[in-house]
Structure formats: C-alpha cells, structure tokens
Amino acid sequence: GAVVSQHPSWVICKSGTSVKIECRSLDFQATTMFWYRQFPKQSLMLMATSNEGSKATYEQGVEKDKFLINHASLTLSTLTVTSAHPEDSSFYICSARPLAGALGETQYFGPGTRLLVL
Amino acid sequence: LAKTTQPISMDSYEGQEVNITCSHNNIATNDYITWYQQFPSQGPRFIIQGYKTKVTNEVASLFIPADRKSSTLSLPRVSLSDTAVYYCLVGSGNTPLVFGKGTRLSVIA
Secondary structure, three states, X not given: OOOEEEEOOEEEEOOOOOEEEEEEEXXXXXXXXXXXXXXXXXXXXXXXXXXXXXXXXXXXXXXXXXEEEEEEEXXXXXXXXXXXXXXXXXXXXXXXXXXXXXXXXOOEEOOOEEEEEO | OOOOEOOOEEEEEOOOOEEEEEEOOOOOOOOEEEEEEEOOOOOOEEEEEEOOEEEEOOOOEEEEOOOOOEXXXXXXXXXXXXXXXXXXXXXOOOOOOOOOOOEEXXXXX
16 A cells, blocks of 8 residues: 655756646545655755645745646646756656555655656 | 655575665654555555554565654565655645655665
C-alpha cells in the first residue's frame, strides 16, 4: 500500500511552453500533498503545500503564478510550470500524506518527474 | 532550516552493519522521526518511522533514546545496493517535511 505515482516521468519542452505534472495517490486518499524540487547533488526543496479544495501554500521565493498547483480531488494534485525556462529544469517530486489515522504519520513520495527545458 | 543534522557521508564494506545517527534537538512532542532512502533520479523511499524506543522492520531498526533528541538508523549487513542518500526527518500531521542534506552512504565491495 501507500503508492504515489507521477506522470510524466520525464518531459522535454521548449522554452516558453507550459508543462503539467500529475501526482496521484493510488491506494489512499490524501487531503494534503506536497511538491518538492531537487537540483543535481542537492537535497529536496519544498515548493508548496497543496490542499484539496483550497489554494496552495507556497514557500518563500516560489512564484505562485509560475508554478500553478491544483488539488482537485483526494487523490490528485497537479503542478503546472508556466512559461518554462531553462532554469526551471529540475527533478520535481510530490508527496502525499494519508488521511489521519491511516498508514501512520508518514508521507509517501512519488517517483519524480525530470523536466528539461531547452 | 532543516530540523535535523546528519553526517554528510559514510563508507562501509559489504556485509557490515551501518549506523547513521541524526540529531534533532528541537523535536516537538507531536513529532515522529522518519527515515527515507533515495537513489539517484528517484523519489525518496520510506524506510522506517518511530516515536520513541526501538522500532524494527524487515529492512532496518530505529533506535530513539528517551529524550528523543537523536535517533540512529541501523542497517544490518549492507550490500552494494544500499548505496544511497539517507534522510532523517521529524514532523507530524500535515506539516511539510523539511529535508536536510542527508547522509550519502557508499558501500564498498
């Protein structure tokens, strides 16, 4: 149990285009999902907290108009990188925490999405 | 700021037991301690979680002293495939996990 998927696993796009990344909890429901970004040889950096049915909470320095987050259901959150530029190239990872009482106090991570902007 | 401090790197030979200690001096009463393993270009994989004393599962043990200001992840008889970055995190509820730099474990044949 506690499987989180991401789609696509990798994407290459031209500068100026938008890219949507999906994060799904496959066998549990999650009111809260988190989005991280990881650059080579570095640790994961929290970008935003995605809450089902409400606006996402962004970390300081993360542009909410550039990284659009939608959490439409208890099993799906999406991250859209708008007008992507080469500096947005990174490894994007989501995580989900099961509803209270299920599967412990644990967050489960997706496999990540590699974005390359040319 | 990360709430935890770990050694940056460790080396071990195959078959040895590896212990990675993490400091979390400001752990809150409601916080759990969770360890993750990450391979290159993959998301972190849950290893083990505990609140106090000792927890053991099929892959690792987690030792937590009474004051909970530190914890030790124990990997028995490591193999080459255990080469990865190991992260220790503390938190609870729906608060996001803040990653530190982790410990890069290299297992040598």
